[in-house]
Amino acid sequence: MAQCPTDLDLARSSPFFAAAGEAATGRLIRSGVVRRMAKGTVLFTQGETPSVMHLLLEGSLGLRAEDERGESTLVEIFGPGEVFLAPAAILRLPCLLSGVLLSDSRLFMMPMEAFRDVLDTDPRLARAAYELLARHWRLMVDQVVDLKLRDAGRRVSRFLARRAPEGDADPDGAAHAALPEPRMAIAARLGMTPETLSRTLGLLESRGAIRLGRHGADILDRSGLLGPAPG
């Protein structure tokens, strides 16, 4: 009940609510609550029709898919500021994926009904929704291309490069890519086994392209990451 104001301010400042405008944001914020949840918590489950939408304030969430045999993988890893379940909410369909917290997190949760009500009446929320979906569609397309066209080395390299801030002050191009998620999760996201991820990171380090640390990697030589040239 007693929600910390800073949490709600954080929610307001997320890209999604920023795009949705004051009116819609106010209505949605009033309808929801902020909660802290532990690593491993399953927020929604593949095949179930969700009843709450989630905005991640802090932490990390993985979208997990399970096939008919019970094998599972991570389709995407999202960080703070992201909103989930919009497609299921919009299409009134069961979730395609489960949402699992990869670290202790803080979330803003709003009832799906409230979201749909505001979506129907507020054009700016509709706009925020289609912009969000367009962005997420592009993320998935990028990943399909990655899986079809690039080998393990290039996939890992691209993943590291995208995690490291581009405009780094260091002229050497040194930048830090945080990797707080378990290796297993990152490997699944990249469509490979943890063993292959480990070996690939080792190779990159031995070439001097990166330096591996506890919870991340320093990128020492961006051009040394596995590019188009044979790896």
Add this chain to the structure above:
Amino acid sequence: MAQCPTDLDLARSSPFFAAAGEAATGRLIRSGVVRRMAKGTVLFTQGETPSVMHLLLEGSLGLRAEDERGESTLVEIFGPGEVFLAPAAILRLPCLLSGVLLSDSRLFMMPMEAFRDVLDTDPRLARAAYELLARHWRLMVDQVVDLKLRDAGRRVSRFLARRAPEGDADPDGAAHAALPEPRMAIAARLGMTPETLSRTLGLLESRGAIRLGRHGADILDRSGLLGPAPG
């Protein structure tokens, strides 16, 4: 210039325009034209900012991705009724993919500016847009899961099963899956080489699950398609 009325009626009856409502549909229809284009035509090119949106009336369009080395693949194959370039239009970003006709086709083409104008003012078009994007997002997620979790045999089997009408009258479960696209295109869509696709289809046929024809396959035994059991 002289647009055939039946073409425009066809456009009106597409799921997208049906969801967009009369007003928006009328405005968009007036702003665009119907054109016939030959197989192989590139409607839009990866990296370029598009200026027209396309609605496929008849034929087949492939979304092609090319990586930094010039290798390319097909991310998705779409049939009549589908609308393309919505994400690029919405985000005002260059195309992530090229659009190539896989067969002679008829298209309705409307200027992107018109689309954006109506999108800003008509809530029903906004709704059609986010429903379209939500659906397309789910298609891409499904494909990522396919690529990460299922082997070639299962991918081909799922592809055939989805192409064949579910509610078939024949109690044997016999149904026809049309495969008008070149094998090369289908193989790329499924993330494999034409050779592997050919061998996999051959295997399915030798098991009596399908019968291969000129431009399609009859599914003789749905349960004989490669399922969870070892292939």
Add this chain to the structure above:
DNA sequence: GGGCCCGGTTGACCCATATCAAGGTGTCGC
């Protein structure tokens, strides 16, 4: 109608990555 060309199939081989199996190493509870 005959030859040519292109998409498709078939076969032999190979490689990237999965799989299986130990062996580290840091962290957390006691």
Add this chain to the structure above:
DNA sequence: GCGACACCTTGATATGGGTCAACCGGGCCC
């Protein structure tokens, strides 16, 4: 501080599917 466990890495082997090359077969043009 010490044990134990979880996570990660490293090593050896197996394999699915890619690659390369030869071989169809059918459509099309002359």
